[in-house]
Amino acid sequence: MNEIIITTISITGISAIFAFLLTLADRTIGNYGEIELNINDDKDYIVQGGSSLLSTLIDEKIFIPSACGGKGTCGYCKVKVLEGGGPVLPTEIPFLTEEELNNHVRLSCQCKVKDKIKIEIPEELFNVKEYFAEVEVLEDMTSVIKRVRVRLPEGEEIKFKPGQFIQLKAPLYEGNDEEVYRAYSIASAAGDKNNIELFIGYVPGGKCTTYVHKHLKVGDTVQINGPYGDFYFDDESNREVILVAAGTGIAPILSILKHMREKNINRKARFYFGAKTPDDLFLLDYFKELEEELYDFKFIPTLSRVTEEHNWTGETGRVNNAIDKYLTDSENKEAYLCGNEKMIATMVEALMDKGIPEELIYFDKFD
Ligand code: FES
Known part of the structure; x- marks a missing residue:
């Protein structure tokens, strides 16, 4: 009997020491301290190391397209990493072409900020902002497509080109245990800078479309960011x-x-x-x-x-x-x-x- 008690106490003790060492390791090895981040050879930031490049940029209010919530499955979050960022991970390879690999393009959600890092992003991404908008219209256009019109907060505006898209965040709800962003093209006129209109199709099992089709109500607040995209109308052309x-x-x-x-x-x-x-x-x-x-x-x-x-x-x-x-x-x-x-x-x-x-x-x- 005594032997059983001694063995139990020993195992508990060893486990506690092991857990303590792991916590210590996480706090010290995982603590990369403050890191220098340079963007486009122009803007310098001091950021806290240890997170992915994608979430580090979000902390600085710089939004990179990302449709999978940083899981490395959408391939949207590409950024040129000219210095730092560590080696390209196997999870990134399927999303990068030979040319992109040669040009130092990475998936920012897979690339960890551990030491001084220098990146290049399109200048337009500095125009991307986050908005908390109120749902004004929710209308069934067909049995599977909803028109969603949201109003930006008083005094806020979004500048976009006709053809571009925004990202809408699906929050946690019953049946959805992770927050994800999904991309939707803007249907409203570029001159209407206070509202955004979207057409969202229902995809069975889709986290964001289920949120919009089954949970969203007029008067709710939604989180969007944008604009994004290089598909837009050429105003200069006469064709x-x-x-x-x-x-x-x-x-x-x-x-x-x-x-x-x-x-x-x-x-x-x-x-x-x-x-x-x-x-x-x-x-x-x-x-x-x-x-x-x-x-x-x-x-x-x-x-x-x-x-x-x-x-x-x-x-x-x-x-x-x-x-x-x-x-x-x-x-x-x-x-x-x-x-x-x-x-x-x-x-x-x-x-x-x-x-x-x-x-x-x-x-x-x-x-
Ligand atoms: S955010 Fe989807 S792959 Fe990086």
């Missing part, structure tokens, strides 16, 4: 505009069209929208209004799964069929596409077949 989208890909295209109306841009524009059945179409009256208000605009919805019962008299088949029918020449035209990977690949091919140069086909691809 005709070809717009193509499917589903929630409508958002950045709407922002472009609102911008054209706001700025009285006299460029011919055609918007090809792909959907399955008439139930997937929305904002039809709004597009009619735009057809009357814009200089030379046509909305061309194209349905791929119509039956006789639908009584649909518009275009049928895939969007590339409609392009094939209406796009007669490629002269002085540029295209803006937003949709999933497969749709973008098909459309780029269809437009190039029509003679639109690849460098004049801009796209925003989502999963």
Whole structure:
């Protein structure tokens, strides 16, 4: 009996010493102290070492796109690390091209700030801010797409270009035990600097879409940051505009069209929208209004799964069929596409077949 008690006390004692040593190690080895961070050879910061580069930058209110909450699974958080940051981790490799590796591009969520670090980020990221906005409108556009309109706090503004996106934070809620950010294109006009409008599709099991579709209410406060993205309307060009989208890909295209109306841009524009059945179409009256208000605009919805019962008299088949029918020449035209990977690949091919140069086909691809 005594032997059992002595053994139990010994094991407990050894465990306690081990736990103490681990805590001590964490406090000393893991304590990297204050570290110098230089950005773009221009701005210097003194930061606390030991965290990932992504969260260190967030602490300094510098927001890098990140859709997976720093888990190394989205590949969005790329930053050029010119000094420090340690070796490239195996978790980063699948997201980096040969060229990016040669150019010192890293996933900032995987790269730890342990000693002096020098990085390069696009200057526009200094324009990215965090906002606590109030939900003003939540409206079902289809059975799976919601329109969400949020108002920024009094006195705050967001400056963005038509086509760019923001990130919306899904907070903790029943069934979601981690906070994550997800990217959504802005659908509102760039001139409306106090509000942001989004179109969010429901993805079963999606943390952010479940939050929006099942938990969010008018009057709630949401956390967003932005703007981001190099997909935006070229204001300098005078070319005709070809717009193509499917589903929630409508958002950045709407922002472009609102911008054209706001700025009285006299460029011919055609918007090809792909959907399955008439139930997937929305904002039809709004597009009619735009057809009357814009200089030379046509909305061309194209349905791929119509039956006789639908009584649909518009275009049928895939969007590339409609392009094939209406796009007669490629002269002085540029295209803006937003949709999933497969749709973008098909459309780029269809437009190039029509003679639109690849460098004049801009796209925003989502999963
Ligand atoms: S934040 Fe998603 S990979 Fe870094």
